Amino acid sequence: MDKLEFIKEQLKNYDGEDLRFMEVCGTHTAAISENGIPNLLSPKIHLISGPGCPVCVTVTAVIDKLTELSLTENTTVLTFGDLIRVKGSKMSLADARANGGKVEMLYSPMDAIKMAQSNPDRNYVFAAIGFETTTPVYAMVLENAIKAGVHNLKLLTSLKTMPEVIRWVCKNTDNIDGFIAPGHVSVITGSDLFKELSEETGLPFAVAGFEGAGLLTAIYALVKMKGKAGIKNFYRSAVSEKGNEEARKAVNRFFEPCDASWRGMGTIEGSGMRLKKEYSEYDAGSYGLDEDHMPPGCSCSRVLTGEISPDECPLFGKKCTPEDAHGACMVSTEGSCYNYFISGRRKR
Template sequence: MKEIIEYLQSYQGRTLKLMEVCGTHTAEISRNGIPGLLSPSIQLVSGPGCPVCVTVTEYIDRLILLGKEPGNIVVTFGDMLRVPGSSQSLSEARAEGCQVRMVYSPMDMLKLAGENPEHTYIFAAVGFETTTPVYAMLLKNALAGGIKNIRLLTSLKVMPPVIDWICGEKQENSIDGFLAPGHVSVITGSRAFEGLAEKYGIPFVVAGFEGEQILAAIAALVKLRGVGKTVNMYTSAVTREGNLTAQAAVEEYFEPADAAWRGMGVIPGSGMVLRKKYEAFDAGSRELMEDREKNKGCCCAGVLTGKVRPVQCPLFGKVCTPQTPQGACMVSTEGSCFNSFNSILPEASASNIEAGDK
């Protein structure tokens, strides 16, 4: 590991802009102080890898409206509660009587709905390829148990189309390589990124989540600069083909659709919605096609596409903090702004990584 750190610190080639598109990678890069271990010519930027962060404002507004309807109860994970809608968050709406309940697993819906048939339970189904199979299993179990009072409001995204969109943007500082998402790749397989690597002539490296694994993947991206190749460095969990059982479950219940991304608008084929066969379980997901930001000063859209660093946002660390978030990127523990705000000292990170390597 010492050799890898020395290589990354001594790199003096052309400036490289490398993007990670996984919320866990974003958090671990910050926790390990990895940016402080790199040459100034290697720039790390966070892409649209946090599912909460890329969820549009209209989605929050729709959940609030559903939660205010008699008989409905919105069910969600804790990090969704504080994401700002156009006028308030789910947490603020709950204080005013909106029916919202927090759970730790979508499967908790089965017990809630089964024991309370007089209510309709609407789950805020947000996520990428990693979590979509869980929602497929939820529906399978609901159907098997004859539970009919469950609905999903989906904001389910898939990675390749949004990466294609980012690469096709031809922004001033284009991306020179991608740290491919480890969790997503477990489901999709590393082959999901091969076409993009060839199309744009840039490397993709599938990485694990330890500091050493991330640094090794970054070093591989630097060495592969300008080469359209996909490399799997997370072979303990990722294969080229991916999890075929999970893929089949998703195929059974969901189908591709256009989807709205925060700061990027509608990207064709980038979402998953319930098939017509199961539309009785849908809470209006196909109608969510608007991307509007509540706070015009919030730079979340630019942060998600790598055009703006969190510290460049005029609200960052001032009115926008983890205690008073103005945008989704400061709410989620996987958000780039949250992790930038809570970043640790690079010196301490270097000591931790090298100590673990001994």
Template structure:
């Protein structure tokens, strides 16, 4: 295997802007200190692939409202706890007496709901294709075990439509590091139409530092060519995981979804099918999104139009201690990762 590091450091060809769509990639790039290993002509930008970051405030507000309702317990992954809503975060709601429990796996929800039939448990179901498959498995178990007091508040999203949105509305992206976990479910062939439509390469990568460097190298080399390359064959297959997709289709159907900073994108979300509406905690119509402070540039950061450090709030008004938007809260958020790994400063 050739050492791609000297090439990436000394590259002086035409400038390249590459987008990593997946939040886990954003975190891995920071953790490995990759940004500083690249020539100034290679720019990495973070895309809208952190599920917490693209969640609109109406969704948080609804969770807060549910948590404060007697007889209802909201279950969530930790990342969502500190995300500011229109009025307060779930953390604030919990301190104000709201019923919010942090769980590590959606499957914990089953045990909690089963052991406490008097209360209704609402799982904050955010995520992309990967997590949607887990929610489908959860619903399968809830059905077979006849657990009636478990519901989902869904804000589920799918990846290709938002990548299309970025290419169409934002432009200026010369290649994508395609998400590793999502591709396990979807397979890597779903990027081929996008590659052809926009004449750019997609490289599917895992999360090791070396593999990310290889992906960046491949994207620079493939610049301007509509190719899809899979550097993560140990986990990602051409056709993905059909069984998981079948489970997702059984419970969910495509819908328009609201993305923080991007508005509503047709066909970019998943909602519970009508026949399973008994599992729905009121997920429809949660489209409203507000800025938490004037001048907040979350929208531009999430779509890769600007780097986190270009936002005037970054590192000053907006820090992990005083987050103004979800991207500074989530461990996979671009602003959080830029801040903690010093990518914003030289």
């Protein structure tokens, strides 16, 4: 029996106390679903999707500001895919576009600069949403815009960082037994960041990539580490202990830590990044976007923190489906509700 088959057998036949492991990465959420990993585990091993999908944790005030800007004369909002369909308190960017708003989807961040250069008399607002993974991308956009003398491109930022939200989850719930540490984020931060978190929380962390074998290996490690702090790195091909220092330098040039509002969790101190004051001319009005409105009956707040599984939300699969999503967790392909729905998983 090879190592992977041994791990599969151990995970399938596990018969100890119930264990709950949280992943805090939207790509992990999707990969777990795509690889059918829940079906390979003992009923006593539970995987929980935490606040790792950037679209899912964006508060409605940010969406409202973007829709307002898209409907402003001579202004175009630029964004990546899933955000277009997320509802604000009144409408989504897709709704705004249907009502005459100017919204364009980007495939490459550098296209934002090209568009601004090609239309110097038009204003462009780039929806800068994400975690440590994408913040260096926005730093690169700013650096190149400044070098090119582009002044008609601004950022509307909603940038989050992982450490403080993980601390928040640990302080507000006592039923997490370990974390699958986010792979993409770890490339930038390094695995040492989670070593510190593990020591603080007393919980094990396992850094994983996005292949089924790597995720199963990480889950098995967490089972073996139950009750013990520590960090295991199973994504060494991309993640070092210290991470990408050059990327962090670029981020620190343009951005600084700040308090940030999270969908369903409120404001978490020191959990975000914002443009430094010396670059305020490139900000499209990101400050004070804290309000958050849940659609009636939506339980995204409880799903995001692992309090309930997606199918325990009263709207799941009824009023809320991928075709007609009410909550952000059902909109994004990295959202827990979306992946729960398409994989056919249900709580029994």
